[in-house]
Amino acid sequence: MPRYAGSRPGKRRCRPCSASTSDRYTADTTWSRRAESSTMNFEQAVNILLVDDRPENLLALESILGNLGHQLVMAHSGQAALKALLRQDFAVILLDVQMPGLDGFETAELIRGRERSQHTPIIFLTALDRSDARVFKGYSVGAVDFLFKPFMPEVLRSKVAVFVDLFRKTQEIQRHAEELELRVRERTSELTVANRTLRAEINERRRAEEALRYQLDLNRAITNNTAEALFMLDAEGRTTFMNPAAEQMFGWRQAELLGKVLHDHIHHRHPDGRTFPTAECPLGEVFRSGEALRNHEDLFVHRDGTYIPVYCSNVPIHVDGKVTGAVVSVNDITQxxxxxxxxxxxxxxxxxxxQARDEFLSIASHELKTPLTALQLQLQMLLRSASKNGGAKLTPERLLQKLHLADQQTDRLAGLINDLLDVARIRTGRIEIRLEEVDLTEVVRDVLARFEEQITQAGCSVWLRAEAPLLAHWDRSRLEQVFTNLLSNAIKYGPGKPIEIWVNGDATTAELTVQDHGIGIAPEHLERIFVRFERAVSANHYGGLGLGLYIVRQIVEALGGTIRVTSELGHGSTFTVALPRSVAVAEAEIR
Incomplete structure (x- = not known):
């Protein structure tokens, strides 16, 4: 196996930049050399940063990577590496973990903190601690790989070659982007010149034609620039003119309606499909009475058959005391x-x-008042018992019972308040998710143990089938909150009935299923139960704020999972929570 330390015989070693040979390895020093290669030219070489406080290790790295044909820049400390990064970019950084002053992890964090170098690949090198914690820390501060000394030179060269190739391709993409941007600017400049030339020609032609168009434009200026649809009709209600606004409003062109009765095209049908006779058309009344119709609200018909709500006016044109035509103006009032x-x-x-607010405040005040009233009664009973005969009749067992009941009411009150706080956090996007390794089976068993007395009081039996352990990185307290809500609902809506619970999963997904045999949920309410303040049953018969399942869904979705429900009215409900065993929580959802 090739050795890590030392350099190959006959290899020309690098010299420090602006430093003599004797002080080439002093702290905060960097030096570089052009590695020799017969297969790469100067333009293809890239920069590689080698960081190690031991000179022999730097020489070994130089020996291993020298024949790749790249510029090797060597730094004797984390400070020197940071200075080198201020001067130039690097395709990859080989960074020793154990160094005096700034160690490798601290150096990597500073490198990642700079915008220019935050995406530069970092490969950690170490010969000491091989623990998973150290490796995890290396990856957490931005490493792309972690190599332990001694290592195979071929492996290091291969990994470096991958990042060098990536760096080259990135530079090539940037170069092409710059070239494309330059070409776009040049073409834009050409088009700007051409546009100016064309515009000048158009302006010249416009000026030449302006005198010819002046009289016509003067006559059309008012009608063509008004937002109202304008029609001119003859004495028989036939169209003699319509302006552009009318064309746009009704979809007909002037050439298509000239000489045709306007009523037959824009007012010929009732919304229910019945024919609208011309004799009943209010627009035709002007020809019979000779009086203007103003601000009449009606429904006209577009060419495509749709109806347009309008305000319209029809003003007659009198010549020698006779109605020879009319001007119809129409305003679209759709908006x-x-x-x-x-x-x-x-x-x-x-x-x-x-109404929902008032109902919620009524329910919330009732729900909050209930445990407060019970708590107050317990405390008053304790005070009365303590005041009689100096508390002689207040035995420890009775005192413990009263305090236990008071504690239950404070827990209930705290739960209601926490639900309200969770709703406020969810609405502001600040639901807290704290990931840790959690055994879902253990969470279920712990919650069941806490609910043992409540389950017994409700007369329910619990059947649990669980795989142990079922581990993943989730938020334990949030999982307890999810299962607590589902179990509480099963007890509340199915007293005296069995409750069945399954915990299972595979390599990618874990599932928690809670099935009760209670009152069930009507099909039309299956989606409403997950809406804030909504419930499928009356608050007069079952307590609660209508927040539990809403909060459950928000937590499950924040953990990247889903919740679904199936139910049959009168036969119970089944809730299934599916959670990914590799949770990717959006950054905005973690506080």
């Missing part, structure tokens, strides 16, 4: 109608939100 509908919708939603 106004939508705004009115949106205001109505928002008003309804606001009323529903106010």
């Amino acid at each position: 106004r109608k939508r705004a009115e509908e949106e205001r109505e919708r928002l008003y309804r939603e606001a009323q529903e939100a106010i």
Whole structure:
């Protein structure tokens, strides 16, 4: 096996930059050399940074990598490496872990902290600690690989070659991008010049034609620039003119409607499909009465068959006391109608939100008051017992019982408050997820042990089938919160009925299933139960704030999982939580 230390015989060694041979290995010194190669030219070489406080190790690395044909820059300390990174870029950094002053991990953190070098690959080299903790720390500070001395030179050269190739390809992409940007700028400049030339020609032609168009433009200026749709009709209701706004509003071109009765094209059908007779058309009344129709709200028909809500006016044209035609103006009020509908919708939603708020406050006040009242009663009973005969009748067993009941009520009150706090955190995107190695089976058994008395009081029996252990990196407290909610619901909605629990999984996914045989959930309520403050049953019969399953879903999704439910009304419900055993939690969700 090739040795790590030492250099090959006859190999020309590098000399320190701006330093004599005698002080080439002093602290904070870097030096570089061009490695010799017959297969690579100067332009293909890249920079490789070697960092080690032991000169013999640097010489060994030089010997191993010298024939790759790259610029080897050597640093005797972490400080020297950081200075080298200020001067130039590197394809890869070989960094010793054990160094005085800044060690390899600290140096790597500083390298990753600089924008220019934060993506430079780092390979840690060490001959001492091989523990998983040290390796994990190396990867956590940004290493792409971890090699233990002694190592095979071929392995090191191969790994370095991969990152050198990646560096070259990145530089090539950047070079092509710069060339493309230059070409785009050049082409843009050419197009700008051509555009200016073309614009000058157009302006010249426009000026030449302006005198010819002046009279026509003057006549059309008002009609062509108004936002209203304008039609001119003859005495028979036939179209003699329509402006561009009318064309755009109804989809017909002027040439298509000239000489045709306007009513037959934009007002000929009721919304229910019935024919709208011309004799009943309010627009035709102007020809019969000779009086103007103004601000009439109606529904006109687009060419594609859709209906347009409008305000319209029809003003007659009188010549010698006779109606010889009319001017019809139309305003599309679709946006106004939508705004009115949106205001109505928002008003309804606001009323529903106010109602939901009032209902929630009523429920919340009741739920919070219940444990407070019970707690107050227990304390009052303790005070009365203590005040009678100096507390002689207050035995330790009775005192312990009263304190236990009071503690249960404070736990219930704390749970309600925590649910409200979790909802506030979820709405602001600040749900806390703290990952650690957790045994899901152990979590289930611990929660069941805490609920043993409650399960007995409810007359339920629990059947558990679990694989042990089922390990992964999750948030233990959040998993307890999820299972506690599911188990509490199973007890609440299925008193006296059995509860079945499964914990199983494979290499990628873990599943927790809780099945009860209680009242069940109607199909139309299966999605509502996961909505904040929603419930499938009346709050008068079952307590709670309607937050439990909402919080469960948010926690499960924050852990990258899913929750699903199947239920049959009157026969119970089954909730299944699926969690990935390799959790990727979004950074914004971790606080």
